Amino acid sequence: MTHEIRVPEPDDFDAFMRPVWRGFADPGPEPDTTEDDRRLWERERSLGVVDGDEWVGGTGAFTMDVTLPGGAVVPAAGVTMIGVAATHRRRGVLTALMARQLDDIAAGGEPIAMLTASESVIYGRFGFGVSTRGVERTVATGHARLRDDAPTAPGRCRQVTLDEARGLLPDAYDRLRATARAGSVRRWDAWWATYLYADWPSRRDGASALFVLVHEDERGEVDGWAAYRIRPSWPDRVPAGSLVVSDIEAVDDAVRLDLYRIVLAHDLVGEVTMLHVPLDDVLVWSVADPRRLRTGNTSDWLWLRLLDVPAALADRRWGGAGGVVVEVVDRFRPASGGTFAIESDADGRGAVTATSAPPDVVLGPEELGALALGGVSASALARAGRVDERRTGALATADALFRVDRDPFCATMF
Numbered sequence: 001m002t003h004e005i006r007v008p009e010p011d012d013f014d015a016f017m018r019p020v021w022r023g024f025a026d027p028g029p030e031p032d033t034t035e036d037d038r039r040l041w042e043r044e045r046s047l048g049v050v051d052g053d054e055w056v057g058g059t060g061a062f063t064m065d066v067t068l069p070g071g072a073v074v075p076a077a078g079v080t081m082i083g084v085a086a087t088h089r090r091r092g093v094l095t096a097l098m099a100r101q102l103d104d105i106a107a108g109g110e111p112i113a114m115l116t117a118s119e120s121v122i123y124g125r126f127g128f129g130v131s132t133r134g135v136e137r138t139v140a141t142g143h144a145r146l147r148d149d150a151p152t153a154p155g156r157c158r159q160v161t162l163d164e165a166r167g168l169l170p171d172a173y174d175r176l177r178a179t180a181r182a183g184s185v186r187r188w189d190a191w192w193a194t195y196l197y198a199d200w201p202s203r204r205d206g207a208s209a210l211f212v213l214v215h216e217d218e219r220g221e222v223d224g225w226a227a228y229r230i231r232p233s234w235p236d237r238v239p240a241g242s243l244v245v246s247d248i249e250a251v252d253d254a255v256r257l258d259l260y261r262i263v264l265a266h267d268l269v270g271e272v273t274m275l276h277v278p279l280d281d282v283l284v285w286s287v288a289d290p291r292r293l294r295t296g297n298t299s300d301w302l303w304l305r306l307l308d309v310p311a312a313l314a315d316r317r318w319g320g321a322g323g324v325v326v327e328v329v330d331r332f333r334p335a336s337g338g339t340f341a342i343e344s345d346a347d348g349r350g351a352v353t354a355t356s357a358p359p360d361v362v363l364g365p366e367e368l369g370a371l372a373l374g375g376v377s378a379s380a381l382a383r384a385g386r387v388d389e390r391r392t393g394a395l396a397t398a399d400a401l402f403r404v405d406r407d408p409f410c411a412t413m414f
Ligand SMILES: CC(C)(COP(=O)(O)OP(=O)(O)OC[C@H]1O[C@@H](n2cnc3c(N)ncnc32)[C@H](O)[C@@H]1OP(=O)(O)O)[C@@H](O)C(=O)NCCC(=O)NCCS
Pocket: 023, 024, 057, 081, 082, 083, 084, 085, 088, 089, 090, 091, 092, 093, 094, 095, 096, 116, 117, 118, 119, 121, 122, 125
C-alpha cells in the first residue's frame, strides 16, 4: 500500500496530532496536552500520512543534540510525536514515515536520529539501538543513611519555588553538560516549560506539586538540583508518605550526594524513590545499608540511530589506542551502511573513515547505536549473536575502543 506523506500546515495541528493523542490514550485531547504539544511542535519537521481527508499517522522531530563519550556534543534529531490511528495500524504507515523521516534528517545534516520509545519492540527494525538505560531505586528513609566517608561538596542546598527554578535551571543545565555523561541531550525553552515546569495538576497522580531543591556552589551558582513530589500518607496516624524524585542533576558526585542526603532524610516520608538514575549511580556505593536500596525496573531510554557513521562518531573519545574495521549492514537504510575504519591514538583521539578494507566485525545499525556511547560491549552483543567477529581478537579491540568510564545516561524524556 502506498501512503501519501505530507508536511502539515499550521492549521493542521489538531488533525495531525490526533493519531498521536489517541495513541497515547487521550481522545479529547485534554487542554493541557494540546498546550504542551503546541508549544513543542516543530511543524516543518513533522510528517503525516493522509487517507482521504484524515491524518492517520504522524511523526515529528525536535532539534536537539547528544553528548558523546569525552564530552563532544553532536547535532541529533529527537524523533517524537509518533502515532498511527487504530484503524490504520500494521499497514506500514510508520515504516513509510520512518523511511522518509530518516532521509530528511540525513539530508538536513544531522548525523544521528534518536528517540525514547513507548515500547522496546518498535524501533530496532528501523536501525535504532538502546544506547542508554536507567534504573528505578527505592529506599525506606529509616534505612537510607549514607556512609560517613561519602563525599560532601562545598556550598549549600536550598529549596526554591517553581518560579525561581524556571530562572535558574536552564542555564545550570547548560553549564552542567560540560561534565555530563555521554547520552545527555539538549533541553530547550519549550522542553523546560512542558516537561519540568508545566506541573499540570492532572499529571500529579495524587501527589503534591513539584518541589525543587537546588545545590549552590560557594559562589552561589546552581551546580545541581533534585525535582520531586511528595505523596502524603498517614496509616494509623503514622507518617508514611512517599517522595518521588523525577529529575536529579549534579556537576559531580559530591553534589549529587548532598542532594540525596536531604531527600533521603525527609521528615514524614517513609520511602524515597528515584525514578530514573544511572545503573552505576554513586548512591549504590554510598548507602550504609545497600541491601535496603531496592532496584525497580531497569529500562531502555535513549535509542540512537546513526545516519552518517563517520560524522556521528568523529568527535567521540575512544577508550585507548587501536584500530578496527567495522561493517554496518543497514537493511532499512542502505545509504547509512558501509565499512568504516576506526583508528584511535593512546589519548582516545581518532578518526572514523569509510574504507574498502575487509571487515574485522560485522553488525547492524541497531547494534552500532547500542555500542556508540559505550553502554554495552561488542563482546556482549557478540555473545547474544548480534555482532559477528571476522578476525580473531577484533572483539577485544572493539571492546577497548568503545569502553567508557561511566555508564552513558540520559535523564531527559522527549
Ligand atoms: C507504534 C505504532 C506507531 C506503529 O505503527 P504501524 O503503522 O502500525 O507500524 P507498521 O505497520 O509500519 O509496522 C512495521 C512493523 O513493526 C511492527 N510493529 C509496529 N509497532 C509494533 C508494536 N507496538 N509492537 C510490536 N510490533 C510492532 C509491525 O508488526 C510490523 O512488523 P512487520 O514488518 O514484521 O510486519 C502504532 O502502533 C501506534 O500508534 N502505537 C501507539 C502509540 C505509540 O506507541 N507510539 C510510539 C511512540 S514512541
